[in-house]
Amino acid sequence: MKKTRIPLFTKFAIGISLTVLIFGLLNALIVRNSVDHALNTEFEKRGYFIARAVAEQAVFYILSEDPAGLNSLINEIKAIDPSIHYVFVVSETGDMLAHSFPEQVPKGLVLANVPDNDFSIVSVRDVNDPAMLIRDFSVPIMSRSVAYVRLGILENDIVDHVKETITTLWLMVAIFLLLGLLAALFFSYTIATPLRVLSHQSQNIDIRNIQDGVRIIKGATLRLSFKIRRVFNSADEIDLLYANFAEMLQRLEQTHNTMNNLQQSLMQAEKMASIGTLTAGVAHEINNPLAGLRIGLKRIARKPEDAKQTIAYIEMMQEALNKMEHVVQDLLTFSRQSPHKFEEVNACEILQKSIKMARYRIRRNKIVIEIAPENCPHKILIASNRMEQVFLNIIINSVDAVIEKQKHMPGLEGKIQISIRESDGFSMISFRDNGIGMEKVNVSKIFDPFFTTKKMGEGTGLGLSVSYQIIKDHGGEILVESEPNEGTVFTVVLPNHKTGEEFSAKAD
Secondary structure, eight states, X not given: OOOOOOOHHHHHHHHXXXXXXXXXXXXXXXXXXXHHHHHHHXXXXXXXXXXXXXXXXXXXXXXXXXXXXHHHHHHHHXXXXXXXEEEEEEETTSOEEEEOSSSOOOHHHHHHOOOSSSOEEEEEEOSSOTTOEEEEEEEEESSTTTEEEEEEEESHXXXXXXXXXXXXXXXXXXXXXXXXXXXXXXXXXXXXXXXXHHHHHHHSOOTTOHHHHHHHHHHHTTSHXXXXXXXXXXXXXHHHHHHHHXXXXXXXXXXXXXXXXXXXXXXXXXXXHHHHHTHHHHHHHHHHHHHHHHHHHXXXXXXXXXXXXXXXXXXXXXXHHHHHHHHHHHHHHHHSOOOOOEEEEEHHHHHHHHHHHTHHHHHHTTEEEEEESTTOOOEEEEEHHHHHHXXXXXXXXXXXXXXXXXXXXXXXXEEEEEEEEEETTEEEEEEEEOSOOOOHHHHTTTTSTTOOSSOTTSOOSOHHHHHHHHHHHTTOEEEEEEETTTEEEEEEEEEXXXXXXXXXXXXX
């Protein structure tokens, strides 16, 4: 199941935002309750003291039956504090002794707070303005048998104070949230940027040029993200990761170079092994011209005065020398560790060179080689010396397979059919023999180093392994089909669309 990719900044932002929001919500609830409770307590104390002060001062005016003075007292008290909405004094019988209303006191208000003890507080709403909340205080004058003071103070101030406090708190939450997002951006940049560089490099390592990767890694440490992190003047896990990654690249380069050297050594060893296999054929190719040279020299020695005979034998001897020179030159060319130059060459030319190297064994064991088409026009982009080694290895294996089958079927006419064709931008060279074949279990192991089905001392087990690697370096593949006692088909598949530069880079 493919995981959804979430950027580091998003994770930081979500985490910080949730933390700040939860913290802000909890604080808003706590602060609101605390502030509301504190303001209400202070509000009620204030209302009680004002109402009690009015009650104490009203005693004189009530006893002296001075309604004008009582009204004056009430209006003075209301004028002192704008939050006082009304003040009135009611007798025990319900008669209005004095009030601060411009007109009459609303009847419903008089009955809204009839105290049944020494002190009573209720909340009411103004009938003319329902949005206006009023806290009504009722305090007796001397005793309830005389009268009591009713004081109404607006509650909107408390609500406004609570709202203002909560608004301030949420503003602080918003500021902290913004700071948290900036911190998330900062940390994600200083952490994610170096990690992105490492990720990109790990996915795009060029095994042929490790030093470029090392330079990029070292260059990344000079970027702003690293400079910001180094403000703290200390190394952390990312610095350690970068150092380890650069060290790993260095080790990878050393391992790659060692493997390349080993591969070259294996290829050269396999060439030498192939030469050993072909020694009998080389000896035969040289012995025949040497025999001709020996006969020519004897004839010339017998009749040195016969100029015509001498010239004829000298020409024959020259041909024999040329033939030996070609044999030796072919052998030296094949065995030499020459630079791998990629070029377009005719596939048949390379095949003929490989067949020529093994022709003694082919003729000796009466094996027929057929190439179709004979004059193939196919041009393939290859390193000739390497591909010649591949074709020779395959031909030698086919010859050995035919020889092994001839041991069980004397008189068998050995046959190796080579076909060249193109398909979908690929050149395919197939080698089909009628040899002993292989079990399926061996087919899967045939390209493993040192694996061989031959007897001890008859094969190194490196030929096909080296051939496989050479074909891979060319960007191609080598396929095998085989059935016991039916024969084997090797198919070399090479791409046509690559460039020589790409191949050269792989081969070096």
